Amino acid sequence: MxxxxxxxxxxxxxxxxxxxxxxxxxxxxxLGKAANRTDQPQKRIMTMVKVAFGQTKMFFxxxxxxxxxxxxxxxxxxxxxxxxxxxxxxxxxxxxxxxxxxxxxxxxxxxxxxxxxxxxxxxxxxxxxxxxxxxxxxxxxxxxxxxxxxxxxxxxxxxxxxxxxxxxxxxxxxxxxxxxxxxxxxxxxxxxxxxxxxxxxxxxxxxxxxxxxxxxxxxxxxxxxxxxxxxxxxxxxxxxxxxFSNLEPKGEFTNMKSVTNEVKAMLDPSFTPEEAEAGRFGAKDVNDLSWVNLMNAYTCTECGRCTSVCPANITGKLLSPRKIMMDTRDRLEEVGKNIDKTGNGFDDGKSLIDTYITREEIWACTSCNACTQACPINIDPLAIITDLRRYAVMEESQSPASISAMLGNIENNGAPWKYSPADRFNWAKES
Amino acid sequence: MNEQLNFEVPTMAELIAKGEEPEILFWVGCAGSYDERAQKTTRDICKILHHVGIKYAVLGTEESCTGDPAKRAGNEFLFQMQAMTNIEVLNAYNIKKIVTGCPHCFNTIKNEYPGLGGTYEVIHHTQLIQDLINDGKLKAEGGESFKGKKITYHDPCYLGRGNGIYEAPRKALEVLDAQLVEMKRCKSNGLCCGAGGAQMFKEPEKGNKDINIERIEEALETQPQIIAAGCPFCMTMLSDGIKLKDQNENVQVLDIAEITVRANGL
CATH class of the missing domain: 1.20.950 (Fumarate Reductase Cytochrome B subunit)
Incomplete structure (x- = not known):
């Protein structure tokens, strides 16, 4: 008894x-931002059955x-x-x-x-x-x-x-x-x-x-x-x-709705935007990421399949997709502890970018999707890297000089190189 | 081989002025328009279109960057500005179907434009070539023979992993009766050339090797006579790698469009 x-x-x-x-x-x-991952429930269940229950991606x-x-x-x-x-x-x-x-x-x-x-x-x-x-x-x-x-x-x-x-x-x-x-x-x-x-x-x-x-x-x-x-x-x-994994083609990056509103307003002054989520562009810290990114971080088993196929990591660069996930989880845990201690809105002066993930890491990514392909449970480090870049470029205007030059060229000439738009059709005339 | 086009490339503006509509729009892309090596591929795609008699057109000077490198670099503003401007042009011309000479343009227009109001049927030029072969409109005869030649194909990330297109480019090579050899890392496991994600436009971060060297070494392990590409950025990276390895006398890096044109003597 x-x-x-x-x-x-x-x-x-x-x-x-x-x-x-x-x-x-x-x-x-x-704490993460909204993300629509509830469409196509049948396809989602099939993905879960195949990838999680069936472990199909493990057999690589x-x-x-x-x-x-x-x-x-x-x-x-x-x-x-x-x-x-x-x-x-x-x-x-x-x-x-x-x-x-x-x-x-x-x-x-x-x-x-x-x-x-x-x-x-x-x-x-x-x-x-x-x-x-x-x-x-x-x-x-x-x-x-x-x-x-x-x-x-x-x-x-x-x-x-x-x-x-x-x-x-x-x-x-x-x-x-x-x-x-x-x-x-x-x-x-x-x-x-x-x-x-x-x-x-x-x-x-x-x-x-x-x-x-x-x-x-x-x-x-x-x-x-x-x-x-x-x-x-x-x-x-x-x-x-x-x-809740991404069902769209891997090459597709999300179109940021908040940006669409601003761009439409610029192109058409009579445009009245729908309500969009407030906040900064891109991600400085974990709460700027989507809840899917954050769930990804808690799911990561640190097996390193992502890092072992990352072209940047293979060639000795600092970037490691596994580290991106581990840093995200560590920072999120830290933010969570801050909330436990002092409630919402506490600023410890740290952020995911710089305190945890360096600029050198995010700019080494080729966005080749080898990491997302390799992950046996569909974790997406690339989405986090992209959001960190978005913050650096759109909120801080900070990017490697050659990237800034490339962006300037697109803005001014409609091409990433410094060529005149008037010469765009010359390929048909010259030999 | 005469690289000069012996026909006029029709623009959308000309077609519309004549009251005509094209079957397909050829989206050339920035590399295809300005990069000398990629221009050759662009002309070859035109030769194929011209040869099979598809009614096509290009935008000419009305085309602008899709915004892909801006988006991958994190500048969503610039991307959407480019996208919406391009969509306005494409929609004004009532475009239904697009073929691109670049996997990056392909991916962006196919996947990212619909959400911004631009929905088209988009194919990559290797898919076009595959379709033409399947329909019997394109063969591999009348030109250079690739019979028995050792060819290895490098999967561009935005065509392969990005959009799951692995077979079309290989089909286009199979008709050559050549000897296709795969690299260790191919298809969904393919290694990036190093140019994606706006890397094309910057120096690589500190490391112990350049990515294109890692890739070219793997390609050379297959002892190919030809490395086939399907992307202007891969073309640049692989060609640079071949030069650095001092192999440009022995190994050619060719786009699948170029190979097709040569095989058909166009």
Missing amino acids: VSQIIFIAITLAAVALFSYNLRKIIRNIR RPIPAFLHLIVYAGFVIINLEVLEIMIDGAFGTHRVFGGLGSLYNALIGSFEILAFGVWLACAIFLIRRNVLKLKRFTGVEMTKWPKSDANYILITEILLMSAFLTMNAADAKLQLLGSGHYINAGAFPISQYLQNLLPDTEGSLVAIERGCWWFHIIGIFAFLNYLPYSKHFHIMFAFPNTY
Whole structure:
């Protein structure tokens, strides 16, 4: 009875803390400007099913895709087991689904195989990061915290899977001993090999089984509450992120409505603009970006596929699309904390541009869309870069001298070079 | 080969004066109008249009920058000013269909003009060539033979990833009976030439290599005789790269329109 109360209390606390943090993050995302991403719901659902559930974009790199698929399947399917754990914990039952007989055995058996797969995949991921030191996991933005974050996630998953398998091994041994409520249920294709490592006395086995059971479920709750601080948030946000992803051709940049109003008024003095959202042109800080950009930032898993295909980054420039996303999230978290402390409207004198992202980075982008193509969950660093450029050019009139000259040429001659419009048709006359 | 056009290129103003309408407007673009290398491609596109007898026209001096480089550089004002002025001209001429010689113009007019009041059917010249081949109006005969020649095609970002057009340019090369070889990074994984996003008009940021060198090295790995391009900016970057690698005697960088013209002896 006591353990049931403790279990329910821990569950409620974990869920409450998580929803508290999740609400804050949603509030932060809502600091962003409006963006219309609710059209074509059918196409959006299909995109989510293909890209997030089906992980189609992952398979561009087959090895990590395969390993990731095991971890993903393990996560989703082993959650069925968590359902049993929740019921057992709340009602003081043991293996409540055990009555399902051979179906239950098949389920537990497959969970074990998956758990072992997850264990192995995470171990390989750790080796890739820490021993092989793949280039994709390095870079200026991959400082101590992002590297530790990745390792914590992998180690936690290995520990959770180890606890699950050890729990089953102890349980199976107790079943053989005919101990108390340890009914004969389950198949143990993996954990059977652990049985010999465990003690033979009933008391220690019960202690191990219970210990692992509690470790497993508390571990899951702890992991849940770690998500809001971690890159691992993608396990949730990948779904809305792909649902709300850009469905237009990648080459198309948004037309800024606020600018359309001004340009129309300039060309036609009788034009009366519709209400447009006030604010600055482009983005100086995170709240000038759209909520989609901000959600993108919380979704980013820092896998670095974007950066590894970025032509600027490949050739040694400072720009890294992954850093753009990480900076956006870090700055948004900072702005969120400012709001927590002092309410809206507090100015800490910092901004996304300059404090986090330098001018050198934004001007190195070729807008080639390699990053958006490479992202397995449709994150768009290019949209943020473009909005930062818009701020620099339209609000500050600051751009590299040659860019300013190019803009001047378009304005004066209708071409980015210094040629006379009168000569535009000369190509047909000369040889 | 005589590069001089032996026919007049019709302008919209002339056609309208005669009370005629073109089937398609050829949007030349700034590079196609002013850049010496791109002008050649422009004339070749005209040769193709003239050869197959499509009724076409250009805007001539009435054309102006689409605003693409301004938009990518962040100057939305200038972009929309250019766009609305161009749309006014295009709509006044009742234009329905446009072919462009540049993926940047193509992308801008096709995707960004409709929201500002300019909706047209827009195709890139490689799509036009593909259509003409499919319709049997264009073959690869009567000119230079490309049979067995090693050709690698560089995907322009704004045609490929930007708009998902990977097959049309390749179709236009397939009729040559040449040996098409793909670079390691091609199609949706293609590497930028380094000119997009207004980079064409500025020096690159500090780094350890220029992007066009990275690309040209990859292209040279396929040991091509011809590197095929479909964009005037890519053309500049790739040609510069070939020169810097001292390979301009061995490898030619040619637009698909130029290859088509040569293959047909136009």
